[in-house]
Amino acid sequence: MSEVDLRPDEDLRTTDDGDHERFAHVVVPASAVTEAYITGAAVTALCGKTWVPTRDPGRYPVCPTCKEILDLARASREG
Numbered sequence: 501m502s503e504v505d506l507r508p509d510e511d512l513r514t515t516d517d518g519d520h521e522r523f524a525h526v527v528v529p530a531s532a533v534t535e536a537y538i539t540g541a542a543v544t545a546l547c548g549k550t551w552v553p554t555r556d557p558g559r560y561p562v563c564p565t566c567k568e569i570l571d572l573a574r575a576s577r578e579g
């Protein structure tokens with residue numbers, strides 16, 4: 501008796517590849533992003549996200565994790 505094989509569909513693809521498309525991550529120095537546009541090199545954001553910037557993320561909200569780290573860095577610098 502062969503019933504329908506109910507195998508769980510492994511279609512839960514992670515959104516890791518598209519995550520950076522939804523947030524504007526903060527990279528220090530900012531010039532590294534400009535350079536990456538030209539060289540096609542990957543950059544690492546403050547939150548640890550590494551990706552190859554291909555477009556201006558200006559229309560996306562700033563990554564909350566990046567913002568938090570940036571705020572902390574600024575606060576500690578101001579003493």
Ligand SMILES: [Zn+2]
Pocket residue numbers: 523524525526545546547548549563564565566
């Ligand atoms: Zn980020």
